[in-house]
Amino acid sequence: MNPANTFEYVNKFLYFVVQPDTSKGEGSLLCCSGVNLFRLLPITKGRHRTLANPARRGLQLTNLGIKSLALEHGAIPIALKGDYCAGIVPVEDGWYKELFKIEKAPESLPEKIIHYGVRTLLQKTMTSSLLQVNLPETLLTPDELQLFLEDLCREYEQ
Numbered sequence: 001m002n003p004a005n006t007f008e009y010v011n012k013f014l015y016f017v018v019q020p021d022t023s024k025g026e027g028s029l030l031c032c033s034g035v036n037l038f039r040l041l042p043i044t045k046g047r048h049r050t051l052a053n054p055a056r057r058g059l060q061l062t063n064l065g066i067k068s069l070a071l072e073h074g075a076i077p078i079a080l081k082g083d084y085c086a087g088i089v090p091v092e093d094g095w096y097k098e099l100f101k102i103e104k105a106p107e108s109l110p111e112k113i114i115h116y117g118v119r120t121l122l123q124k125t126m127t128s129s130l131l132q133v134n135l136p137e138t139l140l141t142p143d144e145l146q147l148f149l150e151d152l153c154r155e156y157e158q
Contacts, residue, residue, distance in 0.1 A: 009118055011143065012036060013039050014034065014036065015032070027103060028105070029109070034096060039149075039153070040125065052128075058121050058122075073106050073112075075106065079100055085099050131156075
């Protein structure tokens with residue numbers, strides 16, 4: 001699914017989708033994000049000090065950062081409950097998902113959310129997993145990042 005003005009970054013490990021919420025008018029965005037906890041297990045399993053899964057906690061912290069980013073741009077983040085991301089996100093097991101809405105968002109915000117979200121999720125996950133991984137300097141395409149993460153998982157499989 002890719003309606004007009006939708007920004008997507010989706011692979012088998014993670015996704016960030018930002019699309020207009022047409023029910024609320026211009027400047028209203030629906031933000032869907034998720035991380036596949038099962039696929040990242042070779043990286044995260046047994047490599048953290050807390051009971052929380054590093055990838056799950058990484059997504060939670062990343063989305064808090066995205067909400068702060070929205071506020072910095074004069075937008076208003078709003079918590080949502082429900083299945084607003086149905087048809088947008090993967091349905092198989094292993095995904096931890098979050099969603100929220102942003103109102104009064106400037107046109108430049110969706111692209112910034114994608115760049116910030118992907119990079120920050122990876123940084124938070126690696127840091128929480130107590131790994132010092134050299135992440136790519138620039139945002140890779142979703143397929144390139146998937147290959148990078150697959151190689152990393154093979155390296156850390158036990």
